Each structure stands twice: as C-alpha cells, then as structure tokens.
Amino acid sequence: MGLYSTVMDEITFHTGLSPTAFFTIATLMLFVYRTVSSMFVSPQDYNKPPVVSARFGSRFEVDEPVKEPVQVGEITEPELRLYNGSDPSKPLLLSVKGQIYDVSSARNFYGPGGSYAMFAGKECSRALALLSFKPDDFNGNLEGLDESELAILEDWEYKFIEKYPKVGQLVQEQRTQQIEHSQEDISNPNEHQE
Ligand code: HEM
Numbered sequence: 708m709g710l711y712s713t714v715m716d717e718i719t720f721h722t723g724l725s726p727t728a729f730f731t732i733a734t735l736m737l738f739v740y741r742t743v744s745s746m747f748v749s750p751q752d753y754n755k756p757p758v759v760s761a762r763f764g765s766r767f768e769v770d771e772p773v774k775e776p777v778q779v780g781e782i783t784e785p786e787l788r789l790y791n792g793s794d795p796s797k798p799l800l801l802s803v804k805g806q807i808y809d810v811s812s813a814r815n816f817y818g819p820g821g822s823y824a825m826f827a828g829k830e831c832s833r834a835l836a837l838l839s840f841k842p843d844d845f846n847g848n849l850e851g852l853d854e855s856e857l858a859i860l861e862d863w864e865y866k867f868i869e870k871y872p873k874v875g876q877l878v879q880e881q882r883t884q885q886i887e888h889s890q891e892d893i894s895n896p897n898e899h900q901e
C-alpha cells in the first residue's frame with residue numbers, strides 16, 4: 708500500500724496528472740505506437756520472400772510458402788465464388804472493377820474467419836465504393852454512386868493493383884447465350900459490370 712501510494716504521488720507530482728489520466732494517456736500512447744508500428748515491416752522480414760509489396764500486411768505473409776499466382780483468365784461470378792476460401796487448395800480471389808486479383812498472400816484478411824472474408828470470391832466494387840459490408844453491395848453495379856464514392860473505389864483499385872497480382876477478368880455469365888437473351892440481361896441491373 709505504501710509503495711502504491713508513493714508511486715501514485717510521484718506520478719501526480721512529476722506529470723501534474725491524476726493517476727487515472729496518466730494511465731489512460733499511457734495506454735492510448737501504447738495503442739497508437741503499436742498500431743502505427745504494425746504498419747511497417749522489420750528490416751529482417753523485408754528481404755524474405757514472398758512479400759509482394761512490403762507496405763501493408765506483409766508481416767503475416769513472411770512464413771507462407773512461395774506460390775506463383777495462377778491465371779484464371781475470363782471467369783464468371785459463379786466461377787469466382789469457388790475461390791472464396793472454403794477450398795484450401797484454391798487461391799483466394801476477389802474482383803474490383805471486373806479485374807480479378809489473387810489475395811492469397813493476405814489469407815489472414817480474406818480467408819475463412821478473416822475480418823474481410825466476405826470479400827473473397829466476390830466482385831467487391833460497390834461494397835468498396837460505399838464502404839459497406841452489406842451482402843447486397845457485393846457486386847459490380849456502380850449505378851447511383853456519386854463522384855466521391857467512385858473516387859474511393861479508385862483508391863481501393865490502386866491499392867489492389869499495387870499489392871496483389873492480377874490473375875483474370877470477370878465476364879458476364881454465359882457470354883455466348885447472352886446475345887440471344889439480351890432482354891433478360893438488360894433487365895437485371897445487378898449483372899452490370901464495368
Ligand atoms: C471501423 C472501420 C474500419 C477499421 C478500424 C478498419 C481497419 C482496418 C485495418 C487495421 C486494416 C489492416 C491494414 C493492414 O494491416 O494492412 C484494414 C484492412 C482492410 N480494410 Fe478496413 N477498417 C474499417 C472499415 C472498412 C470498410 C468499411 C471497408 C470496406 C467496405 C474496409 C476494407 C478493408 C480492406 C479491403 C482491407 C484489406 C486491404 C488489403 O488487402 O490490404 N475496411 N482495415
């Protein structure tokens with residue numbers, strides 16, 4: 708008890724803060740420090756493969772085996788859904804503005820249980836533009852988005868271009884039959900792609 712109150716008195720004397728304020732500030736500073744430093748990679752990790760871009764998230768990737776990204780070419784949304792992480796032998800793919808990226812290097816984000824698992828296997832443009840996690844927004848429909856939302860989407864696109872290999876392109880379902888059923892396709896705005 709004596710030591711405890713001495714420490715508390717010292718804190719108040721030296722910092723002019725109440726012990727509660729002192730510890731709150733100290734905790735916040737520690738939190739900010741850890742958050743900011745987690746955005747950087749240590750020099751040792753920097754040189755380890757297979758870091759695609761050392762800027763974000765790579766601290767999670769350093770121990771994963773090197774896997775060459777597999778090109779999938781032109782695939783449809785149902786085909787893309789097979790790459791949602793439920794099959795561990797398949798890469799994790801997602802699409803932004805119809806371009807498909809292999810995000811396997813960030814399995815901690817996009818793999819099962821990851822905080823962004825709902826992005827995997829989906830066309831994410833609308834959700835990214837609106838900063839939305841609603842399942843209904845995981846599509847390529849850009850209708851009704853304003854300029855700032857489109858700018859947000861563009862920023863995301865740059866981030867994906869910079870960080871992940873592009874492995875394919877999203878195409879409308881059954882491209883050949885689409886000409887015959889063009890009326891149905893036009894009437895479904897959710898199928899719209901950039
Ligand atoms: C409370 C709000 C949010 C917080 C605190 C937050 C925080 C974070 C953090 C800490 C990361 C990891 C950064 C890194 O280590 O590389 C991250 C990544 C990410 N966030 Fe958020 N986020 C939030 C909301 C959102 C929203 C609304 C979206 C989009 C709908 C979003 C999409 C993403 C994506 C796609 C990544 C991964 C990017 C990559 O592949 O590197 N976040 N977020």
Ligand SMILES: *[C@@H]1O[C@H](CO)[C@@H](O)[C@H](O)[C@H]1NC(C)=O
Nearest residue numbers: 788789791792793819824828
């Ligand atoms: C991935 O998709 C399959 C089939 O579409 C589904 O059964 C499974 O729950 C999905 N997994 C994840 C992780 O979303």
